[in-house]
Amino acid sequence: MEEHNLETLLQHYREGDQAALGRIVDQTRVPLYRFIYGLVRDPHVAEDVFQDVWIRAIKGLHRYQSDRLLAWLFRIARNRVIDLSRKRKPDYSLQQPVASPEQSGSTLETFIPHKDRGPGQHTQNHELALRIQDAVDKLPLEQREVYLMRTEADLPFKVIAQTQNVSINTALARMQYALRSLRELLADDYEALLTQSRTS
């Protein structure tokens, strides 16, 4: 995603082009929603947070002065998820491993399989995706945030550090720890991951 394009669209929106806002929402939808879902792991909660983030963003657009719109949206989303976790029951915490999709009530029909793959491949990929998701869920919150911001939105570490209010060295360290944990958790799936990365 090109930030320059987002900034251009934002400028159009500020000049009165309402359609530009729709395009901004469309272009940021996937990474932002994936980031939120990666933190909350509940599609209904993720939908509400996504909508809430955008409503807050629209209200605060007159104060937005940066040139990284997506990073700004991620920061709002992160803060919103943290606020949400504080309002939930005391035994609920983002620090705990989240439930698997089956445990959270979601069914397989909730997820759309890749349209170019056959049923067998789909099942295999689905199981692999489940294990990856389970491994990411086991990461501590700060490491999970860095990992998701880096991989889902392709945010640079400088921006990730600003979002988390830490130094860039801390953000890098968190990513190193996250990759080290994932390397251990997905050791059995490394070959499958290698194949996937070469075919995609």
Added chain:
Amino acid sequence: MNHRELENALLLRDSGELSETDCLLLEEALEKDPALAALAEENQILQAAGPLSSTLMVPPLPELNRERILHAAEKPKNKYLSRLLAVAALLVLGLGILPHFTRHLPPSQPLITAQIDPIRSDLQTEDPLLDRLDDLEYELSLWSNLEMGDPAFLENESDWAKILLSAEDTI
């Protein structure tokens, strides 16, 4: 660069934040250290795993949310307009029902009650006092060398009585 710096350099290279100088140093290190090269490949695979999982596992966002967001962006204009209309409606309503309340209020008593007679502004209306003065002036003119309307009548008001009395005495 030490090992930790090299590991960080791998991440920064993937994110596009590594300087050209450090990129050259990293490339030299990767050529010399196979373990570092293996680590670089593992990092890229593990970083690609996240989006791979998301593509399959993250449910799509309903279209309804997009419409709600765009509607929220339009809301501020309508909100201010509706507030303005509400305030205007309250003002009109207030002005409309205010007389209804003031009608039931007891009339305030005047502080001062006075009967004021209207002042005569028209000198042509009948005035007994003026008629009497005219008669006196006429009498005086008969018995003196002053003509009617002579300013001396006004100047010598106090002498009118003397003139009249002396005239009557003469008669």
